[in-house]
Amino acid sequence: MLDAEIRKLLDKRSFDELSDTQEEAIPPIMQGHHTLCIAPTGTGKTESAMLPVFHKLLRDENRGRGFRALYITPLRSLNRDILSRLKWWCGELGLTVGVRHGDTTQAERARQSRNPPDLLITTPETVQALFMGKNLREHLKSVRYVVIDEIHELAGSKRGVQLSVALERIVEQAGEFQRIALSATVGNPEDVARFLCGERPYHLVNIPSAPRLSIDVKYAGGEFSSQAKFVSKLIDRNESVLIFVNTRTTAEALGQQLFDRGDVEVHHGSLSREVRIEAEEKFKNRKIKALICTSSMELGLDIGHIGHVLQFGSPREVSRLLQRVGRAGHRLDTVSRGTILATSFDDLVESLVIAKKATSNECEDVVIPENAADVIANQVSAMALEYGEIPEERIVKILGKTAVFNGFEPLLDRVLSQLEYHRMIRRDAGTVIRTGRCRKYMYSNLSMIHDEKKVKIFDILTRRTVGTLDESFVISWIHTGAVFVTKGQLWQVLAIEDGMVKVEPAVKMRGELPSWEGEQIPVPYAVAQESGSIRRKRKLGKYDADKVSENFILQFLDGMDHARSPVASDRLMTIEHYDEGVVMNLCGGHKANEALGRLISILLSARFGTTVGVEIGAYRILLRLPREIGAVDVLETINSIDPDHIRGLLEIALKRTAIFRWKVVQIAKKFGAIDADADYEKFSMHKLIDLFEGTAIQEEAFRELFSDYMDVACAELIVKRLVAGDIDIQIAPLSALGREGLTSSRDMIPPPATDKAVINAVKRRIENDNIILFCMNCRKWKSKTVVSRVPDDDIVCPVCGARLIAALKPYEEHMIDTVRRKDKSAEDRAVEVKMLRNANIVLSSGKKAVRAFAARGVGPDTASRIIGTFANGDQFYLEILKAERNYIKTHRFWN
Structure with missing residues (x-):
């Protein structure tokens, strides 16, 4: 069927045979059908789509008149990879190819505008930009073929919704064109095909992943260091290993543990593009044996042969495991081999369920947003x-x-x-x-990805930036006096100004983690329920667990005191006391538990007039309660819920939450109601929420929260099952299962810094602060130094011998020019009086005064007050710290 030139190139590339994917996909694409091709990674999906497109481009009479084919990928890194693969084909066939995305140079964009390539590789966002230029819009009129790679990554997001509209806008310019999409395994292929084609007829090619998969689940409990040793041994046993983790923090921690091996690199989205490319090249060229990565490596980026995939911790979703393990082998005749390393009871049971579903090809549905x-x-x-x-x-x-x-x-x-x-x-x-x-x-606003600024955290004690916070967290949670956790330490907010959050270490306070809990990979309801059924049945026959894993699970369950603490399962919810509230053990998955947890906390708050803290996991809801509220009150609240009222109650309740406020801001920006670069420091959040009450903006905020963060339908189902008696509820003492949920975030937080440590930090910083000494007698001598080098005894001018020396901070140096002027204004004379007061305080109090003047915001009045307290030692530095805090909190209100 293919052009003779293409057949020659297949021989040149040693294509002895086509894969099953290519055998099934090429004919319908050649026949002009809109086609969705679902197949495992490494089975030649790209060639399945592009060989027929090349065939048609070679026979097209409209060469050189515009973009004749678009190849759209979700990531710039995939663009780079696809370009390197397709450039060879295009070069051999006499076709032109170009890539266009956010990093494309201005010169290359101009070239494409003048001389459009036959094939343009791009991203959904850059497709939007093509409509905005007169020449580029003209080039779109030639489009005959659009290929969308990794369509499952787009179909479940607003990026995909925007692209879906863009395809119809191209039809307005070019007329109908052929649509081809490539995807990993999805649970609802027909829905994804309709997402691609609308009401147009389509052809579906669906090659299951399961026959090419071999997945082991191993348990490695204990310390993180012992888990890292397991990883190290697995690397030794394989020629090349891709190690997937679920968070960037874990990637860095594991990388640090394995650093001394010298053959392991880390790859994630927070690293620079250059560092990521270098890691990819090292792995591809066999200079390293292992690459630790997050979802940055899930898609089909070519990094050479991968012998084995290790998933560190549960992958949380079947689709994610299929994507990740599918990277191994990467040859047509190879089985993809992977290992899940589970690190706790929940992790192990969940991993066994997901591995079984993966090898049975039971993948989650892609939930396509509707009417965004x-x-x-x-x-x-x-x-x-x-x-x-x-x-x-x-x-x-x-x-x-x-x-x-x-x-x-x-x-x-x-x-x-x-x-x-x-x-x-x-x-x-x-x-x-x-x-x-x-x-x-x-x-x-070319993109539907919400922009997220990073806000610096500035420690006033050390005067250093100690990290960053997401803008969403700052807008929603941060206020003067708030306490939060980052870098494993508690911090208290003193002010938000100059585009940064100014903080000091907090002592003996509880903090919030600086991220949305909802942004962790959510465990689906079906996976959580099946994990619950393993707890209930205590049978692992169909789950292919090894002896170590099976023994651990059974011993964990047998070790529980079933008379006092029954085992929560798919058919039993337990409400257990602990010292700060109750733990509801419920196998509902993250999104259903998120909806129920928020609802129960709101109802308890309304009933008792108190704040209720809530933490959500796939298998439990942790409620932090005052002592007067107990498990019986929680049980009564659950029994009072009408499943038909859950959505309405959540809408009322969510209006008061941080996550809703932030979601409204994000969506308002996409409506143009708030500028994309608007300054969050100037937002009045409450006024904004009132402004958008009852609008399409508010309605969309609810729609997105109920689809992306919560599963209201599953929450309603759980409550209906409770009402029908299909799920029982029991109150019980704290069990081993309940205790699993109490060791999450707080174990990551070390004991708060002591007052002594805070004082020492202030001392060190003051001693290392820069200071300028200036003689107010001769007004000639000036010396720039640090506080530690100032003499402990008399401070004397080496020019005139006077001891009338002012101590200035570096940003006050301009005052010296002011007092040296001959013709002084009234304002200049006020500065002179201030500096004379400064010098007199140094004359009477020596180096103690210099230390006070080195502090932020401390002038003659404040220095006099600090010295007037007669405080010495640690107490003196605490007085300085009080003054600095007061300055940071109040100076923006000064005249």
């Missing part, structure tokens, strides 16, 4: 910019051809009204007209 209001706002603005003005009925037609908008006309009208209110568009007789704000908005 902020995407409508974004794409209406984009179409208004593209056409200048566009009839509303044409917008309805374009959106209606996608599978992601259904019955959306009333919502569209509300979105248009909101956009008009914020002067993004004008409406006139059924036509949408762009405004001046529209172009500025689109340039900063």
Whole structure:
């Protein structure tokens, strides 16, 4: 079927035979069918799509007139990888290829605008930019083929919704074109195919992953160092190992443990592009044996042969495990081999369930967002910019051809009204007209990924930046006096100013972890339920557990006192006392437990008029309660819940939460209601929430929270099962299962710093502070030094012998020029008086005064007060610290 030139190149590349994927996918694509190809990594999906496209490009008469094919990937790194793979083919076939994304140089963009390549490799966001340039828009009229790689990564997000609309906008420019998508295993392939094609007919190629998988589950409890030794031994037994972890923190910690081996590198999104590429190249060229990575390596980036995949800790989802283990082997005739290293009871049971589901090809569904209001706002603005003005009925037609908008006309009208209110568009007789704000908005909102600034944490004791916080956390949680945890230490907020959070170490206070709990990989309801059934049945026959794992699970369960503490399972919820509240053991998965946990905490708060803290896991809900609220009250609250009212109650309750406030801000930015670079320090969050009450912005915030963070449908199902008696509830003492949930975040936090340590930090910093000494007698001598080098006895001017020496901070040096002037204004004379007071205090108190003047915000009045307390030793430095705190908290209100 393929062109003779392509067949020659297949021989040149030693293609002895096609894979099952290629055998099944190439014919329908050659016949012009819209095609979704679902197949394991390493089975030649890219060639399945591109060989037919190359065949058609070679026979197309419109060469050189525009972009004839688009290849869209979710990541820039995949663009780079695909370019290196397709460049050879295009070069041999006489076709042109280019890549365009955020990192593409201005010169290359100009070249593409003048001489468009036949094949353009790009990202969903850059597709949006193609509509904005006159020449680029013209080039889109030539599009005949669009290939979307890793479509499962996009279909479940608003990036995918935006791309779905973009495809219909290309149809408006180019007419109908052939749609081809490549995907890893998904549970609902028909839905993903409809996401690609809308109502158009399609062909589905679905090659199961299971026959090519071999997955072992091993248990390694104990210390982290012993778990790292297990990893090290596995590296020794294999030629090349890809080690997946679930968080960047774990990646760095494991990398540190294995650093001395010399053949292990770390790869994750927080590292620079150069560092990541260097690690990839080292692995590909066999200079290292192992690469520790997060989801940064899940997609099909070519890093050479991978002998084995190790998943450190439960992968949480079947789809994630299939993606990760599928990286191993990477040859058509190879079985992909992987090991899950479980580190706790929950982790081990969950890993066995996920491994069994993976080898049975039971993958989670991709949940495709429907009627996302902020995407409508974004794409209406984009179409208004593209056409200048566009009839509303044409917008309805374009959106209606996608599978992601259904019955959306009333919502569209509300979105248009909101956009008009914020002067993004004008409406006139059924036509949408762009405004001046529209172009500025689109340039900063090409992507539906929410921008997240990093805010520096500045320690006033050491005067150093100690880390960063996500903007979401700052907006929602941080206020003067708040306590939070980062870098394993507690900090108290003194002020938010100058684009940073100013803090000091907190003593004996409880803090919040600086991230959303909801952003951990959520364990699905089905996985949590099956894990619960293992607890209940105590049988592991179908789970292929080795003897060590089986013995650990059975001994853990047998070791519980079943008379006092029954084992929570898929059919039993237990409510257990602990010293700060209760633990509800419930096998509901993260999202269902998130919905129920928030609901129960809100109902308890309303009933007792007190704050209730809540922490969520896949198998338990931890409630921090005052002493007057106990397990019986929690049980009564659960029994009072009507499943039909859960959604409504959560909407009321969520309005008061930090996560809802932040979600409203994110979505308001996508509506153009708040500028993308708006300063969070100036937000009045409560006024904003009131402003958007009852709008499409608020409605979208709820829709996103209920789909991305919570599973209200599963929460309703759990409550219905409780009402029907399918799930029992019992109150019990704290069990081993309940205790598993109490060692999460707090074990990571060391004991708070003592007062002595704080004082020592202030002392060290003051002694190392820069200071300027200036003679107020001769006004000639000036010396820049550090406090520790200032004499302990008399401080004397070497020029005139006087002891009238002012001590200035470096940023006060300009005052010296002021007092040296001959013609002084009234303002200059006030500065002179201040410096004379400074010098007199140093004259009377010596180096003690110099130490006081070195502190932030301490002038003559404050220095006099500190010295006037007659405090010495540690107490003196505590007085300095009090003064600095007071300055940081109040100076912005000074005249």
